[in-house]
Amino acid sequence: MSSEETEETLTCLRITLHHPEQKEKQVFRDLSFCENQRMRVDDVVKFGRDVNVCHFTLTDKRVSRIQFALQFFKPFNRSEFGFEIKNLSKKTDLIVNNIELSYLNKVDLPERCIICFGEYQILMEKQGGQSKDYFEICFELASTSLLLENLSFHQPVPESGISYTESPTETDEND
Amino acid sequence: MSSEETEETLTCLRITLHHPEQKEKQVFRDLSFCENQRMRVDDVVKFGRDVNVCHFTLTDKRVSRIQFALQFFKPFNRSEFGFEIKNLSKKTDLIVNNIELSYLNKVDLPERCIICFGEYQILMEKQGGQSKDYFEICFELASTSLLLENLSFHQPVPESGISYTESPTETDEND
Numbered sequence: 001m002s003s004e005e006t007e008e009t010l011t012c013l014r015i016t017l018h019h020p021e022q023k024e025k026q027v028f029r030d031l032s033f034c035e036n037q038r039m040r041v042d043d044v045v046k047f048g049r050d051v052n053v054c055h056f057t058l059t060d061k062r063v064s065r066i067q068f069a070l071q072f073f074k075p076f077n078r079s080e081f082g083f084e085i086k087n088l089s090k091k092t093d094l095i096v097n098n099i100e101l102s103y104l105n106k107v108d109l110p111e112r113c114i115i116c117f118g119e120y121q122i123l124m125e126k127q128g129g130q131s132k133d134y135f136e137i138c139f140e141l142a143s144t145s146l147l148l149e150n151l152s153f154h155q156p157v158p159e160s161g162i163s164y165t166e167s168p169t170e171t172d173e174n175d
Numbered sequence: 176m177s178s179e180e181t182e183e184t185l186t187c188l189r190i191t192l193h194h195p196e197q198k199e200k201q202v203f204r205d206l207s208f209c210e211n212q213r214m215r216v217d218d219v220v221k222f223g224r225d226v227n228v229c230h231f232t233l234t235d236k237r238v239s240r241i242q243f244a245l246q247f248f249k250p251f252n253r254s255e256f257g258f259e260i261k262n263l264s265k266k267t268d269l270i271v272n273n274i275e276l277s278y279l280n281k282v283d284l285p286e287r288c289i290i291c292f293g294e295y296q297i298l299m300e301k302q303g304g305q306s307k308d309y310f311e312i313c314f315e316l317a318s319t320s321l322l323l324e325n326l327s328f329h330q331p332v333p334e335s336g337i338s339y340t341e342s343p344t345e346t347d348e349n350d
Contacts (some may be wrong), residue, residue, distance in 0.1 A: 040239055041279065042228075044219045053217075066217055071246075071283035081279065086248060088217050090307065101176050103307065104216065104249035104256065120235060132265065133277060 010136045011072070011081045012036065013131035018121040018142040019060075027060040036078070036136040045070045045137065048088070053062060056137075062118060064089035072135050080128045081135070083109045091119045114146060121146040185311045186247070186256045186304035187211060193296040193317040194235075202235040203316065211311040220245045220312065223263070231312075237293060239264035247310050250283070255303045256310070258284045267292045289321060296321040 019027050029053075039045055039055075048066040058067065066088040075082050086106035087094035094101040095116040101107060110164040115122040123146050129135065194202050205226075214220060221229040223241040233242065241263040250257050261281035262269035269276040270291040271335075275283060290297040298321050304310065 042221070042244065044246075046217070069217065071219075071261075072279070073281045074277065076280055084281070086246075102249070104247070105251055106248045106259070 006133040009129040010036075010038070010125040010131045010134050010140055012136040013083060014123075014125045014127065014138050014140065016123040016125075016140045016142050016146065018144070018146050020119055020145070022143075025060065027058050027063075028139075029059050030057045031139050033139045033141055035139045036037055038134050038136055039072070041072045041131075041133060041135060043072075046088070051066070056113075056139075058120075064091060067092070067117065068115075070109075073108075083124075083126065085109055085115070089117065108119070114145075183306040184304040185211075185213070185306045185309050187302040187311040187313055188245070188258060189300045189302065189313050191242065191300075191315045191317050191321065193319070193321050195294055196322070197316070197318075200235065202233050202238075202292050203314075205232045206314050208314045208316055211313045213309050213311055214247070216247045216306075216308060216310060218247075222324075231314075233295075239266060242267070242292065243269055243290075245284075248283075258299075258301065260284055260290070262292075264292065268301070289345040291322075 017028055017031070019025070023026060043055070045056070046066050046069045047056045047058065048054045048063040048068070049058060049060065049063045051057050053066055069086050069088055071084050072088075073082055073084055084106055085094070085096060085101070087101040087103055090103045094105075096107055097110065097113050100105055109124060109126070112123070112125045115124060121142075123142070186327070192203055192206070194200070197203060218230070220231070221241050221244045222231045222233065222240045223229045224233060224235065225240040226232050228241055244261050244263055246259050246261075248257055248259055259281055260269070260271060262276040264279055265278045269280075271282055272285065272288050274282055279289070284299060284301070287298070287300045290299060296317075298317070
């Protein structure tokens with residue numbers, strides 16, 4: 001790595017994860033939390049059940065072999081980099097804010113968005129950086145529902161399998 | 176592979192390649208021509224100089240380690256699948272019809288398009304298919320310039336390094 005690269009800030013995607021049964025099932029046991037994990041910009045970062053294919057694995061038989069993939073890119077005429085998400089699950093739609101992605105659909109991620117599939121809730125927040133060689137991913141864990149804290153990001157979607165019956169919380173301890 | 180998959184037709188990307196010095200330099204020597212090569216839909220297909228990273232290598236020191244990448248996807252509300260191209264070369268723009276892609280820019284490929292970088296000319300043509308598991312790539316070699324045959328696809332772009340001085344041809348032997 002050149003010294004030039006080490007001085008540049010890296011675009012970081014902060015990924016806050018919530019699953020209502022994380023305590024019992026430990027579906028996030030294979031992820032490292034609160035640690036910036038460096039990726040190459042030409043990596044396609046796959047999330048899913050299959051440890052042989054995915055960078056980040058979810059330990060849950062209900063998750064697809066590859067659930068979704070993220071890639072880094074540069075939007076036209078913009079100085080900031082961005083991320084694209086693609087649904088790679090045949091059985092489960094991926095909901096990005098209020099857009100439903102079927103199998104192989106893709107969309108550019110907003111700066112901050114809530115992503116849902118099955119019982120999983122994921123808040124993705126981008127922090128800008130300059131590096132053209134690497135970006136970072138940093139995971140955090142949310143013990144309470146992200147939907148209730150971020151209602152403005154999410155319209156209820158019928159049959160998404162998401163529970164809206166939890167009691168409201170006003171904590172911001174998951175930020 | 177299930178019997179269902181073998182009966183489905185596969186989306187095929189026909190890639191016709193031209194380099195003015197192919198005869199002398201054999202820049203395409205590592206590619207297999209006129210043969211359908213099957214890819215998984217979650218593969219990101221990289222083209223470039225680096226044999227350790229790229230599915231398809233161009234034997235040319237002027238080509239970047241990774242020049243560009245293709246990925247398969249399904250556009251919203253469309254029955255046909257499509258391809259996205261991303262420029263992964265820091266030093267050379269990638270021109271898709273008349274759109275210039277800088278490093279890390281991406282664009283969805285039209286059904287038929289001319290792609291240029293340096294002295295390379297590439298015609299990409301999609302043939303629709305149903306398979307959700309695989310697609311195919313098939314290479315063909317063009318001995319004459321693709322730009323002169325496909326002028327409607329391409330507006331001259333200053334300083335792209337492309338020569339417009341070759342004598343016109345009316346052959347269609349490369350289709």
